[in-house]
Amino acid sequence: MKFSPGIQNFWLQISNFLFESLVVFLVLLWLSGWRFSNLLNFPILVGFIVGFSLVFFRLIWFLSHLKSQLLQALPDEWKFEVAVLADYPLLNLSWLREQTSILESLGFVQLMDYKVEPDTGFARCFAHLQHYCLAEICQIFGENGETIVQSISIFSILEQDWVVGAINREVNQNDGIAYIWRHPKKVGTYYPNISLDEFLQAHLRFRQQMLDDLGITVSTDVSWFAFRNLEQQATIYRKQTMRRKPLFLSILEATLFELNPKSEWLGDYPKEAVKRRANHR
Template sequence: MRTKIITYIYAFSFIFIWKAFLYKRILHFLLDLKFIPADICYIIINIIPVIIFFEVVGKIVFLSTISSKLKFVPAHLESLSQIDIKTLNYYTNALESLGFTRISDLEDLELSKSSLTVARIFSHPKHFCFAEVIQTPGHSSVFCAIGSALEQEWSVSFRDNSPNHAILYAFLRRPKRIIVVKQGVTPEELLRSHLKFRQKIMRDLNLQLLPDISIEAYFDQSQRSRIGQRKVLWRKSVIIGLLEIGLFNFKSEVQKSEWLGDYARLAAKKG
């Protein structure tokens, strides 16, 4: 509801300012140039507000729904309504059997101001990585993500599912944030694949693993990731992002399931 209200306010404000102050002035300026045909001027004047709306107003609305500062609230997930307890317990048992230690349950991670997300966080004392079991209450999708932080702000995340693949690809991918989605695999296979790939990127790019797996390190990494997301969104063309979402279904399964950022290019240079 809040997002809709913000969108309406920005939209009506933009329409009012455009019609009251900008439309005639810009049109007269274009017509006075003489070398641009009048028909082209009218086409331009109708395209300009669309571009401005998406690239300025749309971007402001988009960013306003994503908090710049994460809010971590401890929670008891079993007591929350609409939580898929059966799947949560499945992941908990599977991850603990792999050597993960449960370190916290979190509610309201502020992934966006318009939605509530909960997560159970684990760390692995041997492999120095985190695991998250994430759900938005009321949504059927519960997924597991295993992530590691490396030097120079590189990160590697392997997930067994990822809601909104297209949005993630179009707007949230970053050059040093590697995301691989392996649909339907077991937590054991997810961990094995994660460790194998992590070792490869560390070798190829001469990177070291960040071994701090405290809850404070998790909070810090999450906050840094959020700052990086907002920077990417600010630089990203909304129109191009929307086109990428529209074309996402035409990509190969490999392109849909992984984002390797600058890894391949940098590895080729070092090789």
């Protein structure tokens, strides 16, 4: 998988700092007559400390500044705004209508059309009043107007703050950053190349397995307010996680994800399931 632009730029900057450090070392080694022992001479040693200190502090400033920019880009709360189809000339209307029709045939009812922040996408939310789950049709556009995400998600709110979700597309490079703020109780699975009927059934089967393993039940509140509350909690958690985690560790996690994309995130679910089985023996 090709690295996303943000990840590529980060490691390019880190490479520049490493190159600067190597240049400083080679210059000092040249001044010492290419003898490592001469690096301990006082003038050379002072130059060594000053040179590497400058590179180090520039690196620290870069990481601090980048983290500040990322935090500023993340909203403090989920701001809902109704979406109007006329405002999205690039929206794939035929696809939207087709997916809406299929979801409604499966028992979903339409709740709301809303903007995906920061005004780069369109989403339509649905609720299933018999299966007690929510669905979302989403199309997000890049800076040049190209579609970067076009998918459908189905998710259920469970007891004890658990949420299980599914998305009907392949993992892509844009999921690496989202992996940084993964939640231990928010379980997610990708189901590419599957019909919406099969997609719904796969979600319900996996949800039932979680309910049985954890000894919990599904929330029957599938109102728009429940959906908004879920989005609000997720928005707050994303910013808290970005603020708490060291930036270098966060980018490293995203990079490793893009090198080896994961088609599911189970969080603490396996551990909690094993613990519950052990307690019931």
